[in-house]
Amino acid sequence: MKTGLAAFSLWLSFTAAVSAAGSGQAIVANERDDSLTILGSDHSVLETVETCARPRGLHFSADRSEFFVGCADDDQIAIYDTATRQLLRRIRGVPAPETFDLHPDGRRLIVSNEEDATASVYDIQTGELLAEYETGEEPEGVQVTPDGRLVFVASEAANLIHVIDLEADAVIADILVDTRPRRFALTPDGRELWVSAELAGIVDIIDVETLKLVGDIAFLPTGFRPEQVTPVDMEITADGTRAYVALGRANHVAVVDVKKREVIDYVLVGKRAWGLALSADEATLYVANGLSDDVTIVDTNRLVAIKSVPVGRVPYDVLIDDR
Numbered sequence: 001m002k003t004g005l006a007a008f009s010l011w012l013s014f015t016a017a018v019s020a021a022g023s024g025q026a027i028v029a030n031e032r033d034d035s036l037t038i039l040g041s042d043h044s045v046l047e048t049v050e051t052c053a054r055p056r057g058l059h060f061s062a063d064r065s066e067f068f069v070g071c072a073d074d075d076q077i078a079i080y081d082t083a084t085r086q087l088l089r090r091i092r093g094v095p096a097p098e099t100f101d102l103h104p105d106g107r108r109l110i111v112s113n114e115e116d117a118t119a120s121v122y123d124i125q126t127g128e129l130l131a132e133y134e135t136g137e138e139p140e141g142v143q144v145t146p147d148g149r150l151v152f153v154a155s156e157a158a159n160l161i162h163v164i165d166l167e168a169d170a171v172i173a174d175i176l177v178d179t180r181p182r183r184f185a186l187t188p189d190g191r192e193l194w195v196s197a198e199l200a201g202i203v204d205i206i207d208v209e210t211l212k213l214v215g216d217i218a219f220l221p222t223g224f225r226p227e228q229v230t231p232v233d234m235e236i237t238a239d240g241t242r243a244y245v246a247l248g249r250a251n252h253v254a255v256v257d258v259k260k261r262e263v264i265d266y267v268l269v270g271k272r273a274w275g276l277a278l279s280a281d282e283a284t285l286y287v288a289n290g291l292s293d294d295v296t297i298v299d300t301n302r303l304v305a306i307k308s309v310p311v312g313r314v315p316y317d318v319l320i321d322d323r
Contacts, residue, residue, distance in 0.1 A: 022064065022321040023083070026277065026286055028295055029055040029069060030312025036069070037311040038085065041322075043297050045309065049085050052078050057099035058317040061124070062106030067319055068124070070097035072114065079124070082321055091127040094120065098140050099183070099317075103166075104148040112139035112153055119153045119164065133171055136160045143184035143193065145208065152193060152206075154181040161195060163211055173211050177204045185234035185243065187258065194234055196245065201229035203245060205261070219245065221252045221266040233276040235285070244285055244300075246273040253287055255303060265303050269296035277318035288315035 024041030029051075036049040052071030055078075059068045066088065069078040077091040077100075096115035103110065108130065109122045119139055121131040136158025143152045151164040154177075161181060163173040178197035181204070185194040192214075193206040205215040219229050230248030236258060237243070243256040252266040253273055270289025273296075277286040285298040294308045295315060 022280075022323050024322045025320075026295070027058060027067065027085075027319040027321070028288060028311045028315050029058050029317045030314060031056060031072075031290075031316040032314040033312035035312045036085070037295075037315070039295065039309060039311075043307060043309055045311070047085075048312065052076065056316050057097065058319045059100055059102055059109070060319060060321075062102065064321065064323060068100065068109065070094075070100060070111070072096050072098060077109065077111070077122070089127070091122050091124070093129075094122065099142055101142040101144045101151070103144055104146060110142050110144060110151050110153075112142050114138055114140065117155075119151065119162070121166075131166075131169065133162070133164050135162050135171075136174075141181065141183040141195070143186055145186070146190050150208075152184060154184065154195060156180050156182065156198075159197075161193075161206065175206060175211060175213070177206075177213065178202055178216070182232045183234055185236045187236055188238055188240040194236070194243065196231040196234055198230045198232060198248065201226050201231065203231060203234070203256075215261055217245075217256060217261050217263070219247055219250070219254050219263060219266075221247065221250050221254075224250045224252075230272075232274050235276045235278040237278070237282050244276055244278065246276050246287060248272055248274065249291075251289075253285065253298065267298055267303055267305055269298065269305055270294050270308055275315065275317040277320050279320055280322045286318045286320065288318050290314050290316065 026039040028037040038046045040046045053073035055069045057070040095113040097111045098114045100111040119133045136155025138156040141154035153162045161175040165172045178200035180199040182196045182198045195204045203217045207214045229250045233246045235244045245254040255265045269287045271291035274290040275288035287296040296308045
């Protein structure tokens with residue numbers, strides 16, 4: 001009996017360890033195909049899952065057992081089981097959701113509502129609308145600070161970053177940035193907020209404490225004109241030393257030294273590099289290419305693209321289940 005219990009305990013421990021590590025699979029939202037493509041840990045296509053109309057932003061729940069899909073043309077957030085990809089529930093009546101971020105409390109989801117020029121806050125369990133804030137036209141990127149107090153929302157059309165204080169329940173600042181801000185990346189120490197300015201071809205850097213612009217980084221891969229450089233998504237490594245920036249129609253990912261704010265290298269990927277996801281060990285970068293309908297896998301140690309995998313039409317965002 002003791003032997004059986006010991007073996008069962010060992011099995012439970014092993015199962016928990018595997019579950020904690022994740023499957024190594026990647027989830028890709030295909031904006032024009034109303035589908036999700038699931039890639040295996042070997043980067044092959046495992047399955048295609050039909051989902052809602054115009055899936056865009058993706059995000060895991062706090063324990064990563066669920067993931068959220070922004071359904072831009074269905075006005076809802078669809079919530080799936082990560083392991084089975086089964087639809088669990090929906091948050092309905094969410095106007096044109098584009099991207100979102102999960103509050104550190106694991107309960108509140110802050111959503112950019114592209115058509116309504118608002119940012120809204122929902123309870124992910126009950127679906128209740130908790131708060132709503134006006135923004136400039138076409139809000140996209142959303143970033144919550146690690147302490148959960150501030151939310152940054154990028155307004156593409158107004159060239160503004162709106163700063164929402166959730167404790168004060170108010171927009172406390174509007175920061176003017178360069179043309180068409182899209183996405184955010186926060187340095188691990190929480191001090192710098194990086195903002196991609198798509199039509200300016202640069203990344204603006206905001207000091208989180210002072211809410212002031214403190215620098216920028218420009219990009220120009222060989223063979224491209226400045227107007228072809230349209231940065232969107234970004235990833236910063238856990239140690240804060242390196243950043244990756246998807247350069248849109250320039251078909252490259254820029255590799256940046258964060259401290260020096262200098263470009264180290266450019267990696268050629270697919271057409272219109274858009275969404276990024278970095279593996280847990282940071283050895284692999286997934287790049288969603290919106291005009292070549294594929295995902296490029298980049299070896300970040302060698303800084304080379306190792307393969308591109310066809311997915312659905314206009315892949316928008318990527319999640320990796322490996323934590």
